[in-house]
Amino acid sequence: MTAGPVRARIVDGFLAERQRVNRHHTIPHGFDQLERSGTLDNLRLAAGAGGRYRASADSAGFTFPFLDSDVYKWLEAVGWELGRAADPALAAAADEAIGLVAAAQRPDGYLNSYVQVVTGGPPLADLAWGHELYCVGHLVQAAVAWHRALGDDRLLAVAVRAADHLERELGPGGREGVDGHPGIEMALVELTRVTGEPRYLALAARLLDLRGKGLLGAGRFGAAYWQDHEPVREAATVAGHAVRQLYLDCGAVEVAVELGDQGLLAAVQRRWRDLAQTRTYLTGGMGSRHRDESFGDPYELPPDRAYAETCASIAGVMLGWRLLLATGEAGYADAVERALYNGVLPGVSLTGTRFFYVNPLQRRTDRAWEPPGHGERAPWYPCACCPPNLMRTLSSLERYLATSDDTGVRLHQHASADLQAPVAGGTVRLAVRTGYPWSGRVTVEVTETPDRPWTLSLRVPGWCRSATLTGPDGARPRAVAAGYAELARPWRAGEVAVLDLELPVRVTEPDPRVDAVRGCVAFERGPLVYCLESADLPPDTQLEDLRWDRRRAPAAVPRPDLGDGVVGIAVPVARGPAGVAEAGADGLVAGAVPYFAWANRGAEAMRVWVPR
Numbered sequence: 278m279t280a281g282p283v284r285a286r287i288v289d290g291f292l293a294e295r296q297r298v299n300r301h302h303t304i305p306h307g308f309d310q311l312e313r314s315g316t317l318d319n320l321r322l323a324a325g326a327g328g329r330y331r332a333s334a335d336s337a338g339f340t341f342p343f344l345d346s347d348v349y350k351w352l353e354a355v356g357w358e359l360g361r362a363a364d365p366a367l368a369a370a371a372d373e374a375i376g377l378v379a380a381a382q383r384p385d386g387y388l389n390s391y392v393q394v395v396t397g398g399p400p401l402a403d404l405a406w407g408h409e410l411y412c413v414g415h416l417v418q419a420a421v422a423w424h425r426a427l428g429d430d431r432l433l434a435v436a437v438r439a440a441d442h443l444e445r446e447l448g449p450g451g452r453e454g455v456d457g458h459p460g461i462e463m464a465l466v467e468l469t470r471v472t473g474e475p476r477y478l479a480l481a482a483r484l485l486d487l488r489g490k491g492l493l494g495a496g497r498f499g500a501a502y503w504q505d506h507e508p509v510r511e512a513a514t515v516a517g518h519a520v521r522q523l524y525l526d527c528g529a530v531e532v533a534v535e536l537g538d539q540g541l542l543a544a545v546q547r548r549w550r551d552l553a554q555t556r557t558y559l560t561g562g563m564g565s566r567h568r569d570e571s572f573g574d575p576y577e578l579p580p581d582r583a584y585a586e587t588c589a590s591i592a593g594v595m596l597g598w599r600l601l602l603a604t605g606e607a608g609y610a611d612a613v614e615r616a617l618y619n620g621v622l623p624g625v626s627l628t629g630t631r632f633f634y635v636n637p638l639q640r641r642t643d644r645a646w647e648p649p650g651h652g653e654r655a656p657w658y659p660c661a662c663c664p665p666n667l668m669r670t671l672s673s674l675e676r677y678l679a680t681s682d683d684t685g686v687r688l689h690q691h692a693s694a695d696l697q698a699p700v701a702g703g704t705v706r707l708a709v710r711t712g713y714p715w716s717g718r719v720t721v722e723v724t725e726t727p728d729r730p731w732t733l734s735l736r737v738p739g740w741c742r743s744a745t746l747t748g749p750d751g752a753r754p755r756a757v758a759a760g761y762a763e764l765a766r767p768w769r770a771g772e773v774a775v776l777d778l779e780l781p782v783r784v785t786e787p788d789p790r791v792d793a794v795r796g797c798v799a800f801e802r803g804p805l806v807y808c809l810e811s812a813d814l815p816p817d818t819q820l821e822d823l824r825w826d827r828r829r830a831p832a833a834v835p836r837p838d839l840g841d842g843v844v845g846i847a848v849p850v851a852r853g854p855a856g857v858a859e860a861g862a863d864g865l866v867a868g869a870v871p872y873f874a875w876a877n878r879g880a881e882a883m884r885v886w887v888p889r
């Protein structure tokens with residue numbers, strides 16, 4: 278039996294608050310924006326209403342043909358939310374959107390408002406840029422969410438017809454073609470799991486096998502942009518557009534797991550190792566180049582010019598999670614945690630209604646020009662991929678917490694949650710309580726257990742240098758190392774295990790091969806990366822003037838102004854070059870805040886990497 282996700286509910290604490298804001302502010306805001314931007318109207322046009330199609334174009338004049346996917350991602354989020362608890366207003370908005378999606382679908386199953394309304398041409402005529410399969414992929418993922426969370430199969434009926442249409446056109450016996458934007462592959466595997474119909478899995482495998490044969494051509498940015506330069510099982514490194522590569526590899530892991538294809542899985546793991554070691558920001562952000570939203574060369578990780586699209590961090594969470602399920606290796610859970618807390622969460626404001634598309638690790642005080650997307654968060658984007666992607670990710674966070682198999686239950690992410698997991702001989706129920714990420718104590722009470730012994734495994738993050746585990750047997754706490762700390766025993770209901778992770782402030786040095794931040798350090802605590810922001814500087818100080826005064830240690834300090842329980846870091850700083858004594862500058866301290874919380878008090882100067 279392979280490991281699978283368990284039923285979980287996040288009950289309180291940090292992630293519960295992010296979910297609450299997402300449900301009550303971000304998702305309703307999303308529906309409002311889908312109406313205002315014309316994205317829902319575009320589906321009304323496809324369904325036969327009169328009017329003009331609304332879609333923005335990028336700087337090269339390319340009109341965005343993929344806006345339907347924003348509706349699907351929003352619907353996926355609402356599916357997870359309604360599965361957690363009813364909400365009549367949210368349900369009414371979703372009913373409206375589902376009705377539009379169903380009405381827009383052609384009788385033969387084809388569904389894409391841009392092609393149906395704007396080009397009027399035959400379907401699948403522009404596989405390179407049309408995003409038609411990409412959109413169906415998001416439709417399928419929304420349909421799977423509604424099926425799993427609610428047993429509501431209205432969207433599933435639409436998704437099956439759309440997938441059947443694609444399968445007739447591009448499946449075995451059809452023509453050879455792949456989408457310029459991967460994403461449908463992982464969705465098709467899920468559709469097979471939900472329906473039992475193997476043709477969708479076969480189509481996913483076929484799309485993976487056909488990529489890398491040059492079917493898409495070079496396009497504007499070269500064949501690597503859409504990973505069509507080398508076969509999926511042969512490419513040694515990630516390449517091209519970051520989100521495309523990461524979504525493609527999500528599909529590759531899903532297909533590899535379903536078909537028992539170890540070679541395909543190994544190819545993804547090889548690419549991931551290279552990605553993690555050479556092309557990932559400290560924040561878990563990926564994709565450093567603006568021009569084509571691509572990975573840079575190895576160690577090309579500039580903090581000020583970073584792209585680090587929010588969607589790429591989300592895709593990093595999705596891929597890390599799939600690799601964790603496929604291999605059980607704790608390092609993937611570490612990567613999920615880093616990307617979630619420091620790459621995904623910064624994408625949305627604490628209020629839940631302003632978003633970052635681009636996530637730089639530095640913003641300068643003096644800036645005559647900066648790359649598009651830097652600066653203040655925006656309420657929406659002409660290319661609005663990130664906001665609804667955040668919504669569905671936050672709505673489904675509990676899926677990333679734990680897995681179980683015959684031998685027991687593994688907790689991968691620490692959050693206050695009630696869990697229900699199948700193990701050999703019955704069901705395990707756990708009540709996990711923690712102040713994570715602000716405090717490192719995780720208490721796990723077993724509230725229901727079968728008679729047979731099983732193993733409780735708790736992840737000790739790779740960043741943690743000192744941790745203890747206390748079992749219910751009366752023994753003294755024992756030191757545990759990074760990885761999974763295990764307690765195997767015949768459990769009794771009411772027994773408690775306690776994991777204590779020490780959370781000192783860590784001063785992190787960059788890899789010396791990252792030229793852009795050589796001579797700097799970053800401050801971290803627990804899973805969180807911190808940054809200095811101009812709002813927290815001593816009076817009359819410009820951020821760029823400061824360096825860390827390494828004679829004095831940084832210290833954790835409460836920051837109630839940023840939310841309940843929030844912990845900041847007091848960073849001793851000095852002005853000017855190291856070694857130059859400055860009169861009256863002793864004792865100067867700057868407050869560092871968690872990077873996810875930056876740009877909530879105006880987006881002035883900010884930096885993660887601080888000179889020493």
Ligand SMILES: [Zn+2]
Pocket residue numbers: 586587588589634661662663664666
């Ligand atoms: Zn995006």
